[in-house]
Amino acid sequence: IESLAKNGRTNFISFKGVFLPEDYELIADAVENFEVRDDDVWVCSFPKTGTTWVQEMVWGVTHDSDLGNSREHINIRFPFLEFSGTTSFARVARREQVTDVPSWVPNSVEFCKNSSSPRHIKSHLPFHLLPRQIRNGERKPKIVYISRNAKDTCISYYHFLNSFEGHHGTLKQFCQLFLGDKVIYGPFWDHLLGFWGKEDMKNLLIIKFEDMKKDLQSVIRKTASFLGKELSNDKVLSLADHLSFTQMKENSSLNRNAYLEFIKSTNFFGNTECDGGNKECEGKFFRDGRSGQWKTVMSPEMIRRFDERIETILNTHKDLQLYLS
Ligand code: A3P
Numbered sequence: 211i212e213s214l215a216k217n218g219r220t221n222f223i224s225f226k227g228v229f230l231p232e233d234y235e236l237i238a239d240a241v242e243n244f245e246v247r248d249d250d251v252w253v254c255s256f257p258k259t260g261t262t263w264v265q266e267m268v269w270g271v272t273h274d275s276d277l278g279n280s281r282e283h284i285n286i287r288f289p290f291l292e293f294s295g296t297t298s299f300a301r302v303a304r305r306e307q308v309t310d311v312p313s314w315v316p317n318s319v320e321f322c323k324n325s326s327s328p329r330h331i332k333s334h335l336p337f338h339l340l341p342r343q344i345r346n347g348e349r350k351p352k353i354v355y356i357s358r359n360a361k362d363t364c365i366s367y368y369h370f371l372n373s374f375e376g377h378h379g380t381l382k383q384f385c386q387l388f389l390g391d392k393v394i395y396g397p398f399w400d401h402l403l404g405f406w407g408k409e410d411m412k413n414l415l416i417i418k419f420e421d422m423k424k425d426l427q428s429v430i431r432k433t434a435s436f437l438g439k440e441l442s443n444d445k446v447l448s449l450a451d452h453l454s455f456t457q458m459k460e461n462s463s464l465n466r467n468a469y470l471e472f473i474k475s476t477n478f479f480g481n482t483e484c485d486g487g488n489k490e491c492e493g494k495f496f497r498d499g500r501s502g503q504w505k506t507v508m509s510p511e512m513i514r515r516f517d518e519r520i521e522t523i524l525n526t527h528k529d530l531q532l533y534l535s
Contacts, residue, residue, distance in 0.1 A: 220301060222392075228336055229396045230296060233304075237295035240319040244291070244341040249328040250351035251437065252344075253288070256401040257334050257394070258366035259358035260419040262464055262495070265332055267422075267453055268354055271434045272328070275445035277452050283463050285314055288330040293318035296334070296394060298375045299469075302478060334395050337404035350413045352437055355405045357533050358419035360398055361504030361516050364388040366497065373470065373493045376479030385512045389519055399523050402533060418533065420501050426450045459496035466495040 220231045225238065253268055255261040265288045269280055280287070294300045294317055303311045314321040322331050331351075333340065343349040358366075368384040371377035384393075391397035408414055415436040422429045427450050434441045441449070451457065458464050470493060473479060504513065520534045 220298070222394075226339060227397075227400070228339060229392055229394060231301065231394065233301050234292070234295040237292060237319055241292055241295075241335070241339065242342055244319060244343070245323065246341050246343040246349035246351055247327055247329060248349055248351060250331055250349075251328060252331050252333065252351050252353045253356070254333050254335070254337075254340070254353055254405065255356045256358075256363060256398055258363050258370055260356050260422060261332060261334070263419075263422060263453065263458070264354055264356045264417065265330070266458065266464060267430060267433060267449070268437070269330060270449040270452060271430065271437055271439050271441065272330070274439070275441060275449040275452075277449070280452075280461075281463050283312075285312070288332055289314050289322045289325060290318055291322050291331055291333040292335060298479060299473070336395065336401045337408060347411075353411075353414045354433065354436070355414060355416045356419060357402050357405075357416065359501065359504070360388075360520065360534060361508060361513070362419075362501060363398065364516075365503055365507055367393060369497055370495075374466070374473070374495075381507065382509065382512065385508070385515070389515055399519070402530070403523075403527065406527070406530065406533070423501050426453060455496060455499040459494075459499075464495075470495075 220233065223230055223232045223235065225234055251268055251272060253261060253265050255264070262284065265284060266280065269288060270277055273280070285293070293314060294304075299311075300315050300318070302308070303315050322329065325331075338345065344351065344353070364385055365381065367388070368381050371384070372379075387393050388396070388398065395401060405414065405416060409416065415433065417429055417433070427446050430441070430446050430449055430453075434446075462468065504516075508516070523534065524531060
């Protein structure tokens with residue numbers, strides 16, 4: 211925690227059981243009272259589970275695979291609800307009173323509110339922190355939730371924080387934080403359980419990163435059917451092509467390369483070593499894109515500790531086997 215707190219330059223709070231930067235309190239009421247629309251489409255997830263991949267898939271489906279429209283930056287067409295309260299970029303911009311930042315940075319909730327329907331909204335909040343109107347069923351937007359193997363998520367999160375948030379530390383230290391439920395939006399397990407427990411909600415679809423890797427076209431079809439869209443075979447194929455790792459990596463509306471350049475060139479976080487100082491940090495948003503990287507990267511001891519934790523969860527939720535193993 212100290213390492214995160216020092217390098218992320220923030221204090222953390224436990225907000226209704228969720229590990230969050232203290233700035234979350236600045237927007238908590240606005241999120242709770244956010245006016246949801248029935249024709250919204252939400253993508254919800256724990257960070258690094260493939261959120262951007264699903265956002266782009268959902269966008270492609272709702273736009274009949276007409277991807278000409280997807281040139282606009284993802285944070286504009288598919289804004290991130292609580293960005294202002296949870297990211298280092300927003301925090302530093304606010305503290306340093308940086309004004310030359312995109313409009314979703316200072317007030318992401320307002321930005322979402324002012325987007326025109328049908329809105330597409332991303333959130334990493336666990337179910338119990340989503341706006342009240344979603345929780346109590348007063349509004350029923352379509353929600354797509356993506357889950358990913360815990361160990362791979364942890365590795366991806368580690369690299370992301372090193373590259374994008376000015377975090378330093380070893381993978382081993384980060385795994386300990388992850389297992390100690392001391393990473394932003396943690397505990398990871400509760401996040402999954404919160405949505406899993408709502409599986410009977412007709413407006414919720416839960417998908418897996420690993421299924422997208424195995425058979426992307428099937429997941430596209432399933433998502434289209436959930437969103438009430440019919441896509442021709444050709445459109446499914448062209449969307450699958452657009453969603454390939456290689457294509458997404460080159461897509462400037464998705465890859466955050468401009469952002470990385472900006473934080474490096476302005477030394478935005480003061481002491482970031484992501485320009486090569488940290489060997490483990492590859493400094494790319496689309497980094498590896500594989501399933502099972504943990505098998506080669508995590509120590510046997512760390513794998514054992516993850517497995518023990520997973521075992522305790524499976525003791526009470528056997529049906530989660532497919533999602534956690
Ligand atoms: P890795 O760090 O393991 O490469 P999020 O969008 O939730 O932050 O998730 C980012 C993770 O999803 C990264 O994982 C990224 O590479 C992976 N990802 C995004 N698009 C992908 C794609 N088209 N194919 C495979 N993996 C993808």
